[in-house]
Amino acid sequence: MLSLFDDQLFMINKLSACVLGSSSSGNSTVIWNEKSSILIDCGLGPVYITEQLRELGLRIQDLDGVFITHIHSDHVNEATVRNLHKHCIPLYCPSPIEVHLLKKYRSIADAKKEQFLNVIHKSDVELDTLTIRAFEVPHDSDGGCFGYNVFGDLNGKTKKISVSTDMAEVTESALEHIADSDIIVIESNYDVEMLERSGRPKWLKDRIRVGGHLSNDQCAESILQIMNRSQVLPQMMALAHVSKQCNTNALAYDCTVSAMDKHGMSQTTVCETYPQKPSRTMSIS
Numbered sequence: 001m002l003s004l005f006d007d008q009l010f011m012i013n014k015l016s017a018c019v020l021g022s023s024s025s026g027n028s029t030v031i032w033n034e035k036s037s038i039l040i041d042c043g044l045g046p047v048y049i050t051e052q053l054r055e056l057g058l059r060i061q062d063l064d065g066v067f068i069t070h071i072h073s074d075h076v077n078e079a080t081v082r083n084l085h086k087h088c089i090p091l092y093c094p095s096p097i098e099v100h101l102l103k104k105y106r107s108i109a110d111a112k113k114e115q116f117l118n119v120i121h122k123s124d125v126e127l128d129t130l131t132i133r134a135f136e137v138p139h140d141s142d143g144g145c146f147g148y149n150v151f152g153d154l155n156g157k158t159k160k161i162s163v164s165t166d167m168a169e170v171t172e173s174a175l176e177h178i179a180d181s182d183i184i185v186i187e188s189n190y191d192v193e194m195l196e197r198s199g200r201p202k203w204l205k206d207r208i209r210v211g212g213h214l215s216n217d218q219c220a221e222s223i224l225q226i227m228n229r230s231q232v233l234p235q236m237m238a239l240a241h242v243s244k245q246c247n248t249n250a251l252a253y254d255c256t257v258s259a260m261d262k263h264g265m266s267q268t269t270v271c272e273t274y275p276q277k278p279s280r281t282m283s284i285s
């Protein structure tokens, strides 16, 4: 039982998110409060993740869990998985991707027997002061792809952070899950014209457009739809997984912010993300 002192020590006053890095070379987002911390994906190297967490006043050995969205290698870094295992930090994945994760990543398969990998079935995962819910999104990855809602209590009110970085389109179900979030991390992957002019083979362009990722225009349109069905509008939003070859942060930002401005929805702060640099910290208090 907590003493009065402990109770004050662990008072939850703030819920925060930071995209530690996001691109086709690696993705990881940390979500934390005064008592708990989790990662969504671990696609960046162990030294980088450890250093960025330290900058935020967090320690890798204190993480409560790491949630995997899908099996692509920019979301799961083998060296980081081994480091998480060394620190006894559990991995979590939705049940449809379990078999594919085990097949693709030797480090996860080796550690499976020690309950290192926890499979999420239908129900939410309760980890200390945070509740995590997976929801399916379309993306061409074996076993499928998932976004996550993270719920945390703040002064008696439930706050919600949603992270979804790889989506071919924003389905009705994804819109429902992301609506009413206080913080949203969503991808704005490519600029339509830059992709067209990129010199990439047609099959790759089609893969990105049809089964892979959201364009800036699709992202902006989805954000309007999310806001239209929300009672609570997001305070902050980060545009993630911005393609290095077929997009720029300025194009992604301008597309979403001008759409929001046009519809009188300019109260949300929109943040950029970077391949090898953390986004600004997004906090609700």
Ligand SMILES: [Zn+2]
Binding pocket: 070, 072, 139, 141, 166
């Ligand atoms: Zn992917």
